[in-house]
Amino acid sequence: MDSSAADPFARFEEWMAEAAKSEPNDPNAVCLATSTPDGRPSARMVLLKGIDPRGFVFYTNLESRKGGELAANPEAALCFHWKTLQRSVRVEGRV
Numbered sequence: 734m735d736s737s738a739a740d741p742f743a744r745f746e747e748w749m750a751e752a753a754k755s756e757p758n759d760p761n762a763v764c765l766a767t768s769t770p771d772g773r774p775s776a777r778m779v780l781l782k783g784i785d786p787r788g789f790v791f792y793t794n795l796e797s798r799k800g801g802e803l804a805a806n807p808e809a810a811l812c813f814h815w816k817t818l819q820r821s822v823r824v825e826g827r828v
């Protein structure tokens with residue numbers, strides 16, 4: 734097993750670097766899913782702005798629908814899809 738296989742963050746950074754070379758547009762585009770406290774989901778695209786030990790970073794307007802949903806229910810999911818690489822990555826957790 735190579736070292737990044739044991740560390741999903743390291744593997745993600747490798748794959749993102751490959752996507753930055755191969756994707757014609759927005760390799761950092763990611764679908765962000767949120768939901769209301771009573772479990773109604775919604776999803777939209779955002780741009781990943783970074784990754785650090787705290788997690789995956791995106792910017793948005795706190796007054797937006799996603800901002801309101803995350804304030805009320807700080808659980809979210811991300812789904813990256815890199816078509817040229819035929820790869821996707823799913824991320825779930827607390828915001």
Ligand SMILES: Cc1cc2nc3c(=O)[nH]c(=O)nc-3n(C[C@H](O)[C@H](O)[C@H](O)COP(=O)(O)O)c2cc1C
Nearest residue numbers: 759762777778779780791792793794797798799800
């Ligand atoms: C490729 C792409 C990247 C986007 N990046 C962002 C982003 O980084 N932050 C953001 O708030 N909205 C971004 N948007 C717009 C959102 O998809 C969405 O339409 C908007 O933020 C309102 O979402 P909401 O009403 O669910 O809060 C992006 C849209 C596209 C198509």
